Amino acid sequence: MQRTILLSTAAAALALGVAAPAAAQNATAPRTVTITNPVPLTVETYRLANGLNVVLSRDTSVPVVAVNVWYHVGSGNEVAGRTGFAHLFEHMMFQGSANVGDDQHFRLISEAGGTLNGTTNSDRTNYFEAVPSNFLERVLWQEADRMGFLLNAMTQEKLDNQRSVVQNERRQNYDNAPYGLATETISRLLFPAGHPYSWTTIGSLTDLNAASMEDVSGFFRQYYAPNNASLAVVGDFDPAQARRWIERYFGSIPSGPPITRPTPQPVRLASEVRHVLEDRVQLPRLYVVWPSPAQFQPGDADLNVLGYILAGDRSSRLHQRLVLRDQLAQFVGANQGGRSLAGQFGITVQARPGVDLDRVLAIVDEEVARLRAEGPTQREVERARNNLEVSFVQRMQTTLGRADALNSYATFNGDPAFIQQDYARYASVTTGTVKQSLDWLGAGRIVLSVVPQGQTQLQASR
Incomplete structure (x- = not known):
């Protein structure tokens, strides 16, 4: 039997353990634009006080809503000797947060009849869900909980477990797969040492083994914050209600530190x-x-x-x-x-x-x-x-x-x-x-x- 999670504003704040509201210096008013190509649709976009970018696009043709969170962080934000962190967190974000039990992100979405996953590349990490429309609040609550309170539930055991999972993934998809080392070899040969694209998203086994709890926690605090994220809600939903839920669950998550983007020199090869x-x-x-x-x-x-x-x-x-x-x-x-x-x-x-x-x-x-x-x-x-x-x-x-x-x-x-x-x-x-x-x-x-x-x-x- 399907059920929804209904939390009052006060109950939600208590459940999430929210901090004081962030300064309103980054908030923007909603702006609506009409897109004509490649398909017609209407999009509303605005920014919360803590810097979270919000994108809303309503389509009532089917009773389904998609939630998509992009963090502007990938392997290109790592440094030599500390690679694989972004991909590691793609896994860690499904391990439970302060108010979502261990490994319960998948269960809560699956029992609602939805689908979910996450991916990482050199420039971004995304998490996405598609659920029946009446489960939108549940998804927003879950995404907010792991954005704001993942570290509250992070343990050395979880880190070691997911480090092992990623290392096994590397062996399966790179080290032991046919042609699996080609991409890594090309990255190393094409980009100079230290360039953010000179290593692959999976990272190295040596770097993952050397990563401490503080190393990965610091990476999370730097990049997995609302001011480095964009939240898109697309499908069958009430925009006014969605805005209230987004403010309720995401609005009080504090901003993270300013992000410094890598600025490598253009790549040139003098010869073959x-x-x-x-x-x-x-x-x-x-x-x-x-x-x-x-x-x-x-x-x-x-x-x-x-x-x-x-x-x-x-x-x-x-x-x-x-x-x-x-x-x-x-x-x-x-x-x-x-x-x-x-x-x-x-x-x-x-x-x-x-x-x-x-x-x-x-x-x-x-x-x-x-x-x-x-x-x-x-x-x-x-x-x-x-x-x-x-x-x-x-x-x-x-x-x-x-x-x-x-x-x-x-x-x-x-x-x-x-x-x-x-x-x-x-x-x-x-x-x-x-x-x-x-x-x-x-x-x-x-x-x-x-x-x-x-x-x-x-x-x-x-």
Whole structure:
């Protein structure tokens, strides 16, 4: 039987053990904007006195509401020797807080018929739930409790347990997974030592083992505070009631200290860097990676289009050449990975058994050179733009997708309505701008060969 959690204002304050209200210097009045592209919707945004950014978007088409919390912290906020903390807290936040019992976050949402999870990358950590509309208050209460009072319930036993879980996850997904060390190797080779992107989100086993209770508690106090967070509520709800609940449960959580963002120098590679990894795999794989512009910076959208032209579908140039015509590869991929601090443009080719990766690299270079000389066709650009626009629309089809998208733009661009500007970037991509974006694919690059153990002769070495 479903039940809701109904707390009066006084009872909620007592249950949460709230501190005195934060200073009102950061509060803003609600602002409503209408978004027309890629899908029409109305968005209200405002800021609480403690700095929490709030995004509300009502849609009564189905009786479901999504709650999405973004903390502007990821592995890019860590420092060398103290890596993996952001991902560790993705796990710790589900272990219980002052008023939510151990491992009860999942149970409380599941018994309401909802879903939930959390993810971490280099630039942010998010937590999200989708529940029947009448359980909105329960979700807001739970999210507020772990934002304000996680450390009240944190113990050495919980830390050790989740540290072990993360370490096992690293072994499964990196150390012992086919091609699992490729991403970490590319990060280390592409970014200089100490750069926030030179390590992966999972962190190192050594750093996690060395982390003390005070180390991780200090990281939480610094970054998991309302002034470093954005809360999105999307779906079937009463906006006035939602605003009251948000103020009730989040409003008295104190602000955290000011956040200093990393500002690394732009990444440049003076020349090509080649590396080979022997792995327990059957097929050789080639990775070619260049430094590229950060997310939303000039060239970012054009390189996204270029990636699709090179390897986005069966009609793409590298698929036609490597998979269909020459039959050297099982699949190819190409993408622009724009992030907050820097980007990387990568081409990945899964070769067929025994294929020499020098042959594969030569064809990749031929196709890039041909595009550089001739530029793409108008039809290629239009097909790529259409596909990317479809991706925008698909992301906005569910309440969870809309909440995450709006929070993304609120966090990185200061305005959830920035999605319209992001969407519009692709309308200005032309054959000429795509050709110009190829300037990023210069001599300074990483060429990584992953080959079966004992078959280093298959690496790209010439």
